[in-house]
Amino acid sequence: MDIYTIVFFLAMLAEIVIRAPLNQKRKAEKMSERRVTGQEKWFLFLLWIGMFILPIIYAATDWLDFARYQLPAWAGWTGGALIAGAVIVFWRAHADLGLNWSPTLEIREKHELITRGIYGVIRHPMYASQWLWSAAQALLLQNWIAGLASLAVFIPFYFLRVKAEEQLMLEQFGDQYRSYMEKVGAVFPKL
Numbered sequence: 001m002d003i004y005t006i007v008f009f010l011a012m013l014a015e016i017v018i019r020a021p022l023n024q025k026r027k028a029e030k031m032s033e034r035r036v037t038g039q040e041k042w043f044l045f046l047l048w049i050g051m052f053i054l055p056i057i058y059a060a061t062d063w064l065d066f067a068r069y070q071l072p073a074w075a076g077w078t079g080g081a082l083i084a085g086a087v088i089v090f091w092r093a094h095a096d097l098g099l100n101w102s103p104t105l106e107i108r109e110k111h112e113l114i115t116r117g118i119y120g121v122i123r124h125p126m127y128a129s130q131w132l133w134s135a136a137q138a139l140l141l142q143n144w145i146a147g148l149a150s151l152a153v154f155i156p157f158y159f160l161r162v163k164a165e166e167q168l169m170l171e172q173f174g175d176q177y178r179s180y181m182e183k184v185g186a187v188f189p190k191l
């Protein structure tokens with residue numbers, strides 16, 4: 001295993017450690033609204049394949065060796081910097097969103113609109129983190145299949161998810177969310 005692959009799996013381990021306690025705690029939460037379509041389930045499944053399964057196959061077998069590409073060293077280290085950024089943003093987003101986090105589109109009975117911390121800088125830090133991750137994966141796992149899998153799934157998923165999520169947030173929080181959208185950018189901070 002090369003150093004870039006090791007960096008990728010260390011970042012994956014860090015994200016599992018960040019998410020696991022919250023995933024456990026939220027099981028006790030009562031939800032007042034849940035919107036999961038078949039399309040959404042498919043995307044989450046494909047994202048899991050792209051982010052976890054294909055990288056594991058790439059690292060543990062030689063099945064994907066026919067699809068290798070090679071980038072200069074600076075590209076690999078740029079990937080390392082991007083994935084470190086992804087983990088930091090992921091960590092802050094979990095710390096600030098707390099029990100309001102959900103892997104799907106859900107509103108809990110005690111849902112609170114979070115606009116503080118990293119949510120005061122951008123509205124979708126977890127998705128911003130996923131953009132960084134997907135770009136980093138292409139630079140770290142230098143393989144047309146394992147490297148590009150996250151990007152290929154996340155690009156369409158992002159646009160569908162954000163549209164549906166903001167619709168839900170607007171229905172739930174109305175003008176409070178509308179004025180939040182005016183002040184705070186989606187994945188890039190507003191100047």
Ligand code: SAH
Pocket residue numbers: 093097100101102103104105106107112113114115119123124125126127128165169
């Ligand atoms: N889009 C956000 C959150 C992803 S988790 C991000 O990228 O960080 C998805 C869940 O978060 C959805 O069920 C939605 O109800 C909830 N959510 C999204 N933005 C929120 C906010 N500002 N405050 C509270 N909950 C939020």
